Structures are given as structure tokens and as C-alpha cells.
Amino acid sequence: MAHDTRVAAARDGSPVPPGPPPSKPARGRTDLWWWPFAVPALVLTVAFFLLPFALNGYFAFTRWTGFSSVIAFNGVENFTNLVESGVLLRAIRVTVTYAVIAMVMQNVISLSLALLMQRTGRVNSFFRALYFLPVLISPLAAGYIWSAILEPGGPLNGAIGVFSSGFDYAWLGHGTSALVSVAFIDVWKWSGIVTLVYIAGLNAIPHSLVEAARIDGANAWKTFWWVKFRLLAPALTFSVVVSFLGALNAFDIVQATTRGGPGDATSVLNIALYRQYAGGFFGTASSISLVITILVIVLGVPLIAFLRRREVEA
Amino acid sequence: MNRSMRIVAIVAALAVGSACSNPGAGGDSGTEVSADGTAEVQADRLTVWVNPADPDAVMNVYDRFTEETGVEFEIIEMPSDAFESGVQTRWASGERPDILEYHATSLFWALNPEQNLYDLSEMPFVERERDILDFAGSFDGKVYAAITDTPSLFGIFYNRNVFAQYGLEVPQTLDDLASICATLQAEAPGVTPIFESGGSAWPTQILSGLMAMGSAQQADGWSQQVLEQETTFDAPDSPFTAGIAAYRGLHDSGCFNSDATTAVFEDSIVAVSEGTAAMVALPSGLLDMFTAQLGGDVAVTNETIGFAYPSADGAVSAWAPNVAGTWYVPKTGDAERESTALAFIQWVTGDGYQDFVDESGTFPVLEGAEPPASGITGVREELQRAFEDSTAYAFNSDLIGFNSEFANYMTGLLSGSETPESIAERSQTAFEQAARAAGLPGWD
Structure with missing residues (x-):
């Protein structure tokens, strides 16, 4: 940076800033001196991301099972089997529904909390830490804790029973409520991070703009909707994308609470993958993994493009 | 394409090429030990994959074998709520224990037994539990499992x-x-x-x-x-x-x-x-x-x-057979350990079997063994009758x-x-x- 400043200054005739003169590049030396520093990260990325990604793409089109030592190319048979059995479409439907529920709940709740805890103070700092605590808990532990809370004879129904005697609804025992409940646990687990992002976004909004809106007669809601929410666009982009794409990869919380049940009500794609893998059908499991990747790209790219465009408009 | 990109491409191509053979195939080392009841203890340590839900009567078998032969066991407990997938994951990556405790139902077919497990058909215990091994622990006419516990x-x-x-x-x-x-x-x-x-x-x-x-x-x-x-x-x-x-x-x-x-x-x-x-x-x-x-x-x-x-x-x-007390001998490529693992199977289905029956308190599944010394009473008697009468x-x-x-x-x-x-x-x-x-x- 300092080198560039000095060169620019010398060109336009302005005084040269103090400091040692720029050294000339040595003979034969190129601008690729940073390569050795990038190699470790590059190797790790290739070994643990690109290579598995490429291999998974190949295995998705093979008959690879634990029953045989041969891995044979079988075209799209794994995919047609998954479609024929209904496993794939059912799992995609459950996964997208789960992700939409989790994303909407997470952002509404987190933005509300951020508005409540925006100002820095002792009380707000305490509650920020409190709401962040679930982020630090293992997802499996979170799942087990909530399974106990949501039992028909558990504390949630006990609390509701104060108002409605004998209330014993099985939250995880009915398809729709199980899916919403598990998505809510995901929201509870990760809202702490999203809330912090929104708080940072709110604090980055120039106070003068908010003050100007109020002077112009805007009430609290109009100030939020026409000023703050518009200027929160970058934080919204990050939070919506992270919560939605994260939920598309759901597994641990679902496994700990419902294991995909009852029936297939919460069988997200990763649960369907896990079942194939556990049965020794590795090729079919790879096919589902490829579908997850494609789903993330197909849904994620337009979502990011839309939200980025909205940022510019805002 | 510069040099570093060429290296990355070669590594990827090699990996894809090697994908034509199953990474979990392993096994077949060419150093097979005779599985006919004549194996000897040659190693002083064996690894075993077990289900943590195993009863004491099964776990104590390892201790008694240690007392008998001096062979120490490294017991690796698979997660009980993901037992099958836990075994599959490690198995698929080529990892093998010296002794595997696993299902005797079709679940073990997914371990590719012909390639990866010792054929125990010639072991002496097989003829003593034909009525079970005709159904379970076998694949394609060969016996791979030593089933010692009373079936569920x-x-x-x-x-x-x-x-x-x-x-x-x-x-x-x-x-x-x-x-x-x-x-x-x-x-x-x-x-x-x-x-x-x-x-x-x-x-x-x-x-x-x-x-x-x-x-x-x-x-x-x-x-x-x-x-x-x-x-x-x-x-x-x-x-x-x-x-x-x-x-x-x-x-x-x-x-x-x-x-x-x-x-x-x-x-x-x-x-x-x-x-x-x-x-x-x-x-x-x-x-x-x-x-x-x-x-x-x-x-x-x-x-x-x-x-x-x-x-x-x-x-x-x-x-159906229990996981506990159902043992397999994977091919690991280490002849000394394989021999010792086979010797364990000989012992647990032979000299060590009666102690196991006595401790478990249930009826024996291997012919020649006596019911537990304490006798079989109450519900256990009903279970034995159910197994003998109509199954x-x-x-x-x-x-x-x-x-x-x-x-x-x-x-x-x-x-x-x-x-x-x-x-x-x-x-x-x-x-x-x-x-x-x-x-x-x-x-x-």
C-alpha cells in the first residue's frame, strides 16, 4: 500500500512521503511470491473439498455397495430407483419445507430480538449472551433436550396444562407438528448468531438517517420499515442465505429428535442419505448427496442474486 | 495448464481411476490361516468391535480368554444408536478389527463376507449348531459367524x-x-x-x-x-x-x-x-x-x-440371533492376529463355552453343552419352551x-x-x- 502511494505521488509531482526508497524487483523474481503461503490452504481445499466433491459426482452414477468389491458404472439407475421408490421427491419436499420454515422463523425471531437488544448496556449484554448460549450447545444435545421437553408428558405440555387441563399433545408424534417442531429447534439453536448479525447491521445504520425520518414525522413502524429494514439489506442477505442453505443440510437435530419420523414426516435428504449408507448402498447415498449439492446451487444462487439486487436497490 | 494445475489434475485422475475398486474391499491378503479348528495363539493383542449394549456374560468372555492365553483385547465400542452405520463407515474405509461382533442376519452380507471374512464352515462348532447356522450367519452356503448366545x-x-x-x-x-x-x-x-x-x-x-x-x-x-x-x-x-x-x-x-x-x-x-x-x-x-x-x-x-x-x-x-455373542473373523492381512482370532473362536465355541452358558443363565445353542448349573426357571424356561416348541x-x-x-x-x-x-x-x-x-x- 505504502509503495503504491509513493509511486502515485511521484507521478503526479506531489511531495514523496518519507520512508526508504522502493526496492526494485530482483532479476527473475515474479509476482507469484505468495504461492507457497497459499499452498497449504490449496492442498486442504483440494483434498477435503474438491476431490471428495468430484468423486461423489462419479460415485453417484455407480453401483457401489458393501455387498460387492466391484464398483460399476450404472448410469442414472440410482436416481431412477430413488424416484420410483418415492424416497427422493418426498425427501426434497420435506427438506425444502423444513428450510423455508426454519429460515422464516429464524429471521423473524432474530430480527425482533435484535431490535429489542440493539442498544448496548448491561441488561442487553446479558440477554445477548443468554440467547447466544444455544449456539454453543451440541446439536445432538439440543435435539435430546427438546425431545424431552416436547414429550406428551413433558414440561411444555405441563405448562400448557395450566390453562388446558390434561393437555398431552404429542408434538413429535404427528407429521406436521413434528416438522415444525424440529425446524423450531433449529431456529432456537442458531438464532443467537443471526441476532448478532442483525444487531451489527442495525448499529451500522447512520443515526442521522433515523433521526431525519423521525423529524419528518415517521412513526416507529415507518422508521423501521422504510429506513432500518432497507438499510439492513446486507445483513438480511447474509442471514437469509445462511439460515436457508444451512437448513437444507439439516441432519443432526432431526436425527436426535425424530430420526426422520414419524413415517417420513421429517426425513430430510441427509436422513434419507444416512439410511442408504447404513444399509450398505453407498452409490445411492452418493446420488442423494449430489442432489443436495444441486439443490443448494439451484435454490441458493437465485436467492443470493435476488437479495444482492435488493441490496443495490436499497 | 501450468505445472501445479497439472499435478492437481493427475491426483484427481488417479483417485477417480482407483475408484473402480471398492476402498472397503481390503481383505484377501493371500496369507490365509487354516480355519479348521487348528489355529494357534500367535499374537498377544487383538482388537474387537463390540456393541456397548453387550451383557456382562458376553464381555466376560474376553476376560476369561485373557486369563487362559494372556491375549489382551482392545475393545472398541461402536455407538449403540448408530451401530450398523458406525461399523459400515469404518468398514467401507478399509478399517478392520481382528474380531467383529455383528448381526448374523442379512445385515452382515453388506460387509462382502466372501471377500472380507474368514469362512468358518470347517470349524468344529459348525456341526454342533446346524439348526441355527442353516438360517443365520451364513451366506451363499458358507458359514461366517460363530453364534454363541441364545437367539432373541x-x-x-x-x-x-x-x-x-x-x-x-x-x-x-x-x-x-x-x-x-x-x-x-x-x-x-x-x-x-x-x-x-x-x-x-x-x-x-x-x-x-x-x-x-x-x-x-x-x-x-x-x-x-x-x-x-x-x-x-x-x-x-x-x-x-x-x-x-x-x-x-x-x-x-x-x-x-x-x-x-x-x-x-x-x-x-x-x-x-x-x-x-x-x-x-x-x-x-x-x-x-x-x-x-x-x-x-x-x-x-x-x-x-x-x-x-x-x-x-x-x-x-x-x-433371530443376537448381536452379542455373534463373532466374525475379518481378513486383516496379519497372519498372526488372524490365527489368534480364529483360536479365540475355537475356544469360545469349545472349552470356554460352558462357562459362558452358566453365566448367561440361558439354554445353550451348541450341542454338547449342558444347561446352566443354576437351572433354567420361570420366564427363561418359557423362552426355552417357545424356541423348542414352535418357532x-x-x-x-x-x-x-x-x-x-x-x-x-x-x-x-x-x-x-x-x-x-x-x-x-x-x-x-x-x-x-x-x-x-x-x-x-x-x-x-
């Missing part, structure tokens, strides 16, 4: 006091269960007739499938017919569909606990022990949990708990693809998203796809 029987644990109080007969058929349910609903509204544990999922397969199908298995070898494509799950008049329909009838009649979709099997043991529920369908291996619930007193257990094995047309107990190999044991999904289908039935017919249809599709993918005989 699938039936009804019932509370004797409740039955005595309301004058109930021990059920022989599924209709008898419906009749008992009706009696209890009329005379004992505080008692749940049948406790179901949809939250644990796996127990839902027992009454609806393993028990209901006992008659068809015993009379017609139904699962073998499915394997040989002579019938299907969803055929007209399918006993499979009929069994699930009978189960749904019990559910719809209010015979199950109100939290049947979410309750876990531990709840059922408490409920039947205390008499707040009359019956529960569980594997016989859980008898010890009833004893623990009843203060650890075997006499109280015998007075309180009984075992019945009703099926569609009469009493038939479905059986059928559990129908789902070899129906791959289906057997890992059945419990999910049944929780769907409990929550109302599945019907007996939809389950039959899905079961057939799942089995057919798996049979083709696995290349089962006749399914290539």
Missing part, C-alpha cells in the same frame, strides 16, 4: 398379575390379543392393554411383522418365497398386509397407549412391570431389563412377567432394503400417513431395488 425370540411380555386379576388366558393368536384388549377396556380402564413405543421406532416391527408373520414363515417359508420371487409383499391375500391390518385394528380400537407414537421402549418395561400396561411386544433379550425394573430379583420377575408368542394362526415365536426364523432377517425401512413405515402407520397397502407396496419396491443393487441370486 420376539413375542409378548405380559404382566401375570393383571392376567390373573381379570381372568385372561395367554394369547395364541392376534385375535386373542384383540379379545384381551376388549376385556381390559371394559373391566380395567386404567390398564393399557398393549404398550407401543413409536418413539423408539424399532419395537413397532415386532407385533405388526415379526409376530404376525410367524405363521406364514413356519407354514410356507414366506420370506424365502419373496427372495425367490414366488410371492411379493403386496400380493393379493398377502399375510404381510393382513398382519399390518390386524395391528392397525388394535391401534384403531384404542388398545395402545395414548402416546404410542412417541413413547420409548424403556417406558413400556416400567409400565408392564408395574401393571399399568398388560402387554408389550419386545425381544426376549430385554428380560434382564424387567428384572432390573423389579429390583433385580429373578424370583419376583418370574412371578410378575410371562412370555407369550401369538401369531396369525397360532402360537409361533419368531427368532420360525424372523421373516425380515434376509429381506434387505426392506428390513432397514420397516420401522419407519410403521411409525408412519401410527401417525396416520401410511396404510397397510401403502406399506406393502413400498416394502416390495425397497426390497426389489436393494436385491438388484446387492446382486442377490436371481436378482442380477
Whole structure:
């Protein structure tokens, strides 16, 4: 940076800033001196991301099972089997529904909390830490804790029973409520991070703009909707994308609470993958993994493009 | 393409090229030890993969072998709630223990036994338990498993006091269960007739499938017919569909606990022990949990708990081998360790077997061994009688693809998203796809 400043200054005739003169590049030396520093990260990325990604793409089109030592190319048979059995479409439907529920709940709740805890103070700092605590808990532990809370004879129904005697609804025992409940646990687990992002976004909004809106007669809601929410666009982009794409990869919380049940009500794609893998059908499991990747790209790219465009408009 | 990019491309191409052979194939080292009962202890340490739910009687076998031979064991516990996938994951990456404790049902076929496991067909113990090994622990006519523990029987644990109080007969058929349910609903509204544990999922397969199908298995070898494509799950008049329909009838009649979709099997043991529920369908291996619930007193257990094995047309107990006490010898490429592992199998099915039977307190499955010195009484006697009188190999044991999904289908039935017919249809599709993918005989 300092080198560039000095060169620019010398060109336009302005005084040269103090400091040692720029050294000339040595003979034969190129601008690729940073390569050795990038190699470790590059190797790790290739070994643990690109290579598995490429291999998974190949295995998705093979008959690879634990029953045989041969891995044979079988075209799209794994995919047609998954479609024929209904496993794939059912799992995609459950996964997208789960992700939409989790994303909407997470952002509404987190933005509300951020508005409540925006100002820095002792009380707000305490509650920020409190709401962040679930982020630090293992997802499996979170799942087990909530399974106990949501039992028909558990504390949630006990609390509701104060108002409605004998209330014993099985939250995880009915398809729709199980899916919403598990998505809510995901929201509870990760809202702490999203809330912090929104708080940072709110604090980055120039106070003068908010003050100007109020002077112009805007009430609290109009100030939020026409000023703050518009200027929160970058934080919204990050939070919506992270919560939605994260939920598309759901597994641990679902496994700990419902294991995909009852029936297939919460069988997200990763649960369907896990079942194939556990049965020794590795090729079919790879096919589902490829579908997850494609789903993330197909849904994620337009979502990011839309939200980025909205940022510019805002 | 610059040099570094070329290197990356070569590494990727090599990896893709090597993908033509299964990374979990391993095995076949070319240094095979004779598995004919003559193996000797040559190593001083063996690794074993076990299920953490193993009873003490099984775990103590390792200690006794150490005392006998000086061989130390490194016991690696797989996670119990993801046991199969845990084993599969490590197995698929090429990792092998010296001794593997695993299922003797079709689940072990997914370990590619011909390639990866020692063929134990020539071991002396095989001729002493032909009646079990003809069904389980074998693949393509070869024996791979040493099964030492008494098989699990699938039936009804019932509370004797409740039955005595309301004058109930021990059920022989599924209709008898419906009749008992009706009696209890009329005379004992505080008692749940049948406790179901949809939250644990796996127990839902027992009454609806393993028990209901006992008659068809015993009379017609139904699962073998499915394997040989002579019938299907969803055929007209399918006993499979009929069994699930009978189960749904019990559910719809209010015979199950109100939290049947979410309750876990531990709840059922408490409920039947205390008499707040009359019956529960569980594997016989859980008898010890009833004893623990009843203060650890075997006499109280015998007075309180009984075992019945009703099926569609009469009493038939479905059986399947336990994971505990079922051992395999993987091919590791280390001849000394392989020899020692085979020596362990010789010992545990030979000189060490009687001590195991005495400690486990159940009847022996290897001919030539005596029943436990303490005798077999009460419920255990009923279990032995059930195994000797009228049994059928559990129908789902070899129906791959289906057997890992059945419990999910049944929780769907409990929550109302599945019907007996939809389950039959899905079961057939799942089995057919798996049979083709696995290349089962006749399914290539």
C-alpha cells in the first residue's frame, strides 16, 4: 500500500512521503511470491473439498455397495430407483419445507430480538449472551433436550396444562407438528448468531438517517420499515442465505429428535442419505448427496442474486 | 495448464481411476490361516468391535480368554444408536478389527463376507449348531459367524398379575390379543392393554411383522418365497398386509397407549412391570431389563412377567440371533492376529463355552453343552419352551432394503400417513431395488 502511494505521488509531482526508497524487483523474481503461503490452504481445499466433491459426482452414477468389491458404472439407475421408490421427491419436499420454515422463523425471531437488544448496556449484554448460549450447545444435545421437553408428558405440555387441563399433545408424534417442531429447534439453536448479525447491521445504520425520518414525522413502524429494514439489506442477505442453505443440510437435530419420523414426516435428504449408507448402498447415498449439492446451487444462487439486487436497490 | 494445475489434475485422475475398486474391499491378503479348528495363539493383542449394549456374560468372555492365553483385547465400542452405520463407515474405509461382533442376519452380507471374512464352515462348532447356522450367519452356503448366545425370540411380555386379576388366558393368536384388549377396556380402564413405543421406532416391527408373520414363515417359508420371487409383499391375500391390518385394528380400537407414537421402549418395561400396561411386544433379550425394573430379583420377575408368542394362526415365536455373542473373523492381512482370532473362536465355541452358558443363565445353542448349573426357571424356561416348541426364523432377517425401512413405515402407520397397502407396496419396491443393487441370486 505504502509503495503504491509513493509511486502515485511521484507521478503526479506531489511531495514523496518519507520512508526508504522502493526496492526494485530482483532479476527473475515474479509476482507469484505468495504461492507457497497459499499452498497449504490449496492442498486442504483440494483434498477435503474438491476431490471428495468430484468423486461423489462419479460415485453417484455407480453401483457401489458393501455387498460387492466391484464398483460399476450404472448410469442414472440410482436416481431412477430413488424416484420410483418415492424416497427422493418426498425427501426434497420435506427438506425444502423444513428450510423455508426454519429460515422464516429464524429471521423473524432474530430480527425482533435484535431490535429489542440493539442498544448496548448491561441488561442487553446479558440477554445477548443468554440467547447466544444455544449456539454453543451440541446439536445432538439440543435435539435430546427438546425431545424431552416436547414429550406428551413433558414440561411444555405441563405448562400448557395450566390453562388446558390434561393437555398431552404429542408434538413429535404427528407429521406436521413434528416438522415444525424440529425446524423450531433449529431456529432456537442458531438464532443467537443471526441476532448478532442483525444487531451489527442495525448499529451500522447512520443515526442521522433515523433521526431525519423521525423529524419528518415517521412513526416507529415507518422508521423501521422504510429506513432500518432497507438499510439492513446486507445483513438480511447474509442471514437469509445462511439460515436457508444451512437448513437444507439439516441432519443432526432431526436425527436426535425424530430420526426422520414419524413415517417420513421429517426425513430430510441427509436422513434419507444416512439410511442408504447404513444399509450398505453407498452409490445411492452418493446420488442423494449430489442432489443436495444441486439443490443448494439451484435454490441458493437465485436467492443470493435476488437479495444482492435488493441490496443495490436499497 | 501450468505445472501445479497439472499435478492437481493427475491426483484427481488417479483417485477417480482407483475408484473402480471398492476402498472397503481390503481383505484377501493371500496369507490365509487354516480355519479348521487348528489355529494357534500367535499374537498377544487383538482388537474387537463390540456393541456397548453387550451383557456382562458376553464381555466376560474376553476376560476369561485373557486369563487362559494372556491375549489382551482392545475393545472398541461402536455407538449403540448408530451401530450398523458406525461399523459400515469404518468398514467401507478399509478399517478392520481382528474380531467383529455383528448381526448374523442379512445385515452382515453388506460387509462382502466372501471377500472380507474368514469362512468358518470347517470349524468344529459348525456341526454342533446346524439348526441355527442353516438360517443365520451364513451366506451363499458358507458359514461366517460363530453364534454363541441364545437367539432373541420376539413375542409378548405380559404382566401375570393383571392376567390373573381379570381372568385372561395367554394369547395364541392376534385375535386373542384383540379379545384381551376388549376385556381390559371394559373391566380395567386404567390398564393399557398393549404398550407401543413409536418413539423408539424399532419395537413397532415386532407385533405388526415379526409376530404376525410367524405363521406364514413356519407354514410356507414366506420370506424365502419373496427372495425367490414366488410371492411379493403386496400380493393379493398377502399375510404381510393382513398382519399390518390386524395391528392397525388394535391401534384403531384404542388398545395402545395414548402416546404410542412417541413413547420409548424403556417406558413400556416400567409400565408392564408395574401393571399399568398388560402387554408389550419386545425381544426376549430385554428380560434382564424387567428384572432390573423389579429390583433385580429373578424370583419376583418370574412371578410378575410371562412370555407369550401369538401369531396369525397360532402360537409361533419368531427368532433371530443376537448381536452379542455373534463373532466374525475379518481378513486383516496379519497372519498372526488372524490365527489368534480364529483360536479365540475355537475356544469360545469349545472349552470356554460352558462357562459362558452358566453365566448367561440361558439354554445353550451348541450341542454338547449342558444347561446352566443354576437351572433354567420361570420366564427363561418359557423362552426355552417357545424356541423348542414352535418357532420360525424372523421373516425380515434376509429381506434387505426392506428390513432397514420397516420401522419407519410403521411409525408412519401410527401417525396416520401410511396404510397397510401403502406399506406393502413400498416394502416390495425397497426390497426389489436393494436385491438388484446387492446382486442377490436371481436378482442380477
